Amino acid sequence: MFGGGGMNPRKMKQMMKQMGIDVTEIDANEVVVKTDDEDLVFDAPQVTRMDAQGEMTYQIVGEPESVEPSAGGAAGAVEGAEGGEEAEAEAGIPEDDVEIVAQRAGVPGSDAREALEAEDGDLAAAIARLE
Incomplete structure (x- = not known):
């Protein structure tokens, strides 16, 4: 991954942990x-x-x-989705964006989706709204 050459993997892990x-x-x-x-x-x-x-x-x-x-961009994600998820995917807010906002802001997915919809899909604005 970092081209550590002959570096001991255990030492590499320890160094990475020290660097956060x-x-x-x-x-x-x-x-x-x-x-x-x-x-x-x-x-x-x-x-x-x-x-x-x-x-x-x-x-x-x-x-x-x-x-x-693929047509529509998220067709694969919608194929296996259940009713509620399919409607959300069609609304134009990608599930990945919802997950990112929820994780960054520390809120449930439903709150993250509402913030994204209110901010027209702008991730940074949605996170700022929730923080």
Whole structure:
């Protein structure tokens, strides 16, 4: 990850902890990266989340398959959704945005969604509204 060369992994973890960096492995089945030109689908990727001073960084390791972009952007998320979640996804506020605002502001998802709707989807404004 950091190109530690021959550094002892235990010592690397200790140094990262001292710098306030927390690394977590995520057991992901699939990751989809959506772009205007294509969707990159990673099946069975190795995903690592790094939390450094409140900023979350995700690292995806694997070989992606390039597919045509899905219509509507969040079609995959809506397919398996139940009634309430489907209506929320159609409202234009991505569930990922709701999760980010809820986590950052320390509030339930319903409050985060309301703040995002009130701020027309602006994450920073929604977080500021809740803090």
